[in-house]
Amino acid sequence: MADEKTPRASNDRTNEKKGAEDVEAGQTGLTRSLQGRHLQFIAIGATFGTGLFLGTGGALAKAGPASLLIGFVFIGLVVYSVMVALGEMAAYMPVAGAFTVYASRFVDPTLGFAMGWIYWFSWSITFGLELTAAGLIIQYWTEAVSIGVWIAIFWVIFTGVNFFPVRYFGEMEMWFSSIKVVTVIGFIIFGICINAGAGQQGYIGFRYWTYPGAFAEYVVSGAAGKFVGFWSVLITAGFSYQGSELVGIGAGETENPRKAIPQAIRWTFWGNFILFVGTVFFIGINIPYDNADLQSTAQNASASPLVIVAKLAGVQVLPDIINAVLLTAVLSAASSDVYSSTRILYALADEGLAPAVFKKTNRFGTPYWSVAFCSLLGLLAFLNLSQSGATVFNWLLNITAVAGFIVWALINVCHLRFMKVLSLRGQPRSSLPYVAPFQPYLSWFGLFFNILILLTSGFTVFIEWNTSDFFVSYVSILLFIVLYIGHKVVFRTKMVKMENIDLTMGRTEI
Numbered sequence: 100m101a102d103e104k105t106p107r108a109s110n111d112r113t114n115e116k117k118g119a120e121d122v123e124a125g126q127t128g129l130t131r132s133l134q135g136r137h138l139q140f141i142a143i144g145a146t147f148g149t150g151l152f153l154g155t156g157g158a159l160a161k162a163g164p165a166s167l168l169i170g171f172v173f174i175g176l177v178v179y180s181v182m183v184a185l186g187e188m189a190a191y192m193p194v195a196g197a198f199t200v201y202a203s204r205f206v207d208p209t210l211g212f213a214m215g216w217i218y219w220f221s222w223s224i225t226f227g228l229e230l231t232a233a234g235l236i237i238q239y240w241t242e243a244v245s246i247g248v249w250i251a252i253f254w255v256i257f258t259g260v261n262f263f264p265v266r267y268f269g270e271m272e273m274w275f276s277s278i279k280v281v282t283v284i285g286f287i288i289f290g291i292c293i294n295a296g297a298g299q300q301g302y303i304g305f306r307y308w309t310y311p312g313a314f315a316e317y318v319v320s321g322a323a324g325k326f327v328g329f330w331s332v333l334i335t336a337g338f339s340y341q342g343s344e345l346v347g348i349g350a351g352e353t354e355n356p357r358k359a360i361p362q363a364i365r366w367t368f369w370g371n372f373i374l375f376v377g378t379v380f381f382i383g384i385n386i387p388y389d390n391a392d393l394q395s396t397a398q399n400a401s402a403s404p405l406v407i408v409a410k411l412a413g414v415q416v417l418p419d420i421i422n423a424v425l426l427t428a429v430l431s432a433a434s435s436d437v438y439s440s441t442r443i444l445y446a447l448a449d450e451g452l453a454p455a456v457f458k459k460t461n462r463f464g465t466p467y468w469s470v471a472f473c474s475l476l477g478l479l480a481f482l483n484l485s486q487s488g489a490t491v492f493n494w495l496l497n498i499t500a501v502a503g504f505i506v507w508a509l510i511n512v513c514h515l516r517f518m519k520v521l522s523l524r525g526q527p528r529s530s531l532p533y534v535a536p537f538q539p540y541l542s543w544f545g546l547f548f549n550i551l552i553l554l555t556s557g558f559t560v561f562i563e564w565n566t567s568d569f570f571v572s573y574v575s576i577l578l579f580i581v582l583y584i585g586h587k588v589v590f591r592t593k594m595v596k597m598e599n600i601d602l603t604m605g606r607t608e609i
């Protein structure tokens with residue numbers, strides 16, 4: 100198999116001579132200096148970003164509060180299926196890059212290649228997207244300085260941060276993420292008070308669910324529908340939750356994977372789920388979906404619904420404070436973006452699926468070429484300087500979200516195959532360090548909906564043809580297909596046969 104030739108295999112051979120601990124650290128070249136809590140915070144850092152803080156506004160405006168809530172709960176279930184699947188595999192086989200490695204080993208090296216590069220693509224693009232969002236947020240205070248200056252400053256800072264030893268990075272990310280979590284909790288408490296009558300609107304309750312209503316009519320060229328509105332929320336919800344799966348990417352860098360990974364996964368999932376659903380619930384009961392600010396946000400991503408809630412309540416300085424926090428939120432997401440695309444590229448190089456230079460680490464374990472290359476794509480943020488910044492922003496958001504759904508679907512695929520091979524070899528799943536619940540149904544459920552959502556993400560083009568919408572909705576799928584076919588044609592890989600699947604390499608306990 101191609102495996103024989105990969106640098107990773109040779110790495111492992113050298114490692115066999117070293118002590119058990121060295122095998123753990125040396126296997127990836129990255130150091131195992133992160134703990135479970137760091138993983139969790141990196142995942143939280145990447146997840147709580149533009150999606151929750153800005154994207155929810157547009158979704159509420161178009162679909163109404165009930166659709167928003169149901170959409171976030173529903174995608175939460177899909178995320179759950181992905182997270183527990185990943186947890187089961189990663190706790191058993193902690194390797195850097197995690198799921199692309201599983202795809203290569205359990206299904207087909209070509210699948211690992213295409214999945215890895217599409218995932219890498221989604222994060223590199225998100226870096227640019229988030230830098231732009233940061234610039235837009237600052238412009239709330241002053242437009243005297245060009246947005247390009249902010250993008251440049253943040254690009255330098257967050258690229259630089261990723262060159263630090265990973266331990267410092269993990270520590271910094273923990274602070275950033277904590278600020279976000281505290282903000283969201285603060286917002287929820289604030290939302291309760293405002294709803295109960297603390298603001299200038301008096302007691303609100305569910306008033307806005309009656310007028311203007313719980314569901315909005317989603318309008319596409321004359322045709323309108325409530326279900327369509329709900330369905331349109333799913334892409335935004337998906338984008339918002341994406342990043343949760345990062346817990347698995349850092350798997351190769353944790354000190355005690357068997358314990359740390361399941362715990363980190365559990366905390367990340369439940370933390371994200373509760374805070375996301377809580378946030379969209381309180382946004383949805385405190386802002387009428389036909390609010391003018393909200394409707395204009397849907398057009399130009401200009402104001403966060405969190406800021407709108409504070410504005411409606413008539414609290415003076417609060418919008419500024421929330422804006423400041425949003426800035427840190429989006430910036431921390433930006434630095435996690437680089438971390439994530441760097442590690443995915445490293446893992447691809449490690450598997451022999453990207454140039455070996457991306458594997459080079461310095462003595463602190465930083466894969467510096469990889470960091471440099473990934474952050475270069477963040478410079479795409481400067482494209483947003485054009486007039487249609489908001490349009491470009493929405494485009495990138497959609498492209499990224501679809502890429503994310505492809506990756507989630509493939510995590511489900513890997514898990515289904517993982518379970519199959521275990522059962523063929525007579526190894527009970529109960530012997531695993533972490534066992535995903537409701538299997539195999541949950542993984543099938545996740546796979547079905549991930550595919551359905553990504554295939555229907557561009558449904559509006561079927562109602563009214565629009566080339567640019569078609570492109571935005573399906574370019575990630577096209578890219579994925581091109582990567583897949585391209586790799587197949589050049590390398591002529593074969594699907595990994597069940598009996599050849601390697602379940603031992605990368606394990607901490609054999």
Ligand SMILES: NC(=[NH2+])NCCC[C@H](N)C(=O)O
Nearest residue numbers: 146148149150221339341503
């Ligand atoms: N597949 C991806 N890389 N998606 C990007 C996720 C972005 C993140 N959830 C945010 O709201 O900012």
